[in-house]
Amino acid sequence: MSLSEQTIQIVKATAPVLAEHGETITRHFYQQMFSQNPELLNIFNATNQKTGRQQAALANAVYAYAANIDNLGALTGAVQRIAHKHASFNILPEQYPIVGKHLLEGCSLNLITDS
Numbered sequence: 001m002s003l004s005e006q007t008i009q010i011v012k013a014t015a016p017v018l019a020e021h022g023e024t025i026t027r028h029f030y031q032q033m034f035s036q037n038p039e040l041l042n043i044f045n046a047t048n049q050k051t052g053r054q055q056a057a058l059a060n061a062v063y064a065y066a067a068n069i070d071n072l073g074a075l076t077g078a079v080q081r082i083a084h085k086h087a088s089f090n091i092l093p094e095q096y097p098i099v100g101k102h103l104l105e106g107c108s109l110n111l112i113t114d115s
């Protein structure tokens with residue numbers, strides 16, 4: 001499925017916001033997701049949560065998609081590594097909508113007041 005020109009423009013417009021606030025969004029994302037879906041706490045590495053490594057990795061990945069929306073081929077290696085990691089953790093298709101819901105809610109944070 002190809003993206004419409006309008007969707008591409010909207011995604012592009014998010015790149016500067018993600019560059020500046022990506023980790024604020026992903027920190028909020030994990031807090032919300034774990035409070036509403038505590039069963040997922042078991043599959044994430046608690047140390048990577050504490051150090052912020054996980055929040056940074058997700059923020060970087062989402063930013064990379066937005067910044068390369070015209071040239072997604074540039075992400076092939078990164079996407080393959082991420083896919084292998086999720087397959088090795090046995091992440092199930094039905095878990096993706098949970099992540100998608102909380103990620104989009106994180107993006108609707110009022111970042112202007114979050115300085």
Ligand code: HEM
Nearest residue numbers: 040043044045048054057058061082085089091095096099
């Ligand atoms: C929109 C979909 C998703 C994206 C973009 C994404 C992105 C990422 C990235 C970038 C990493 C770090 C990879 C690395 O360290 O090299 C990661 C790790 C991980 N992801 Fe995802 N992910 C997604 C969906 C999910 C889902 C649905 C689950 C399960 C509920 C999940 C569970 C994990 C786990 C357990 C790790 C290992 C992190 C750790 O504990 O250190 N992810 N993900």
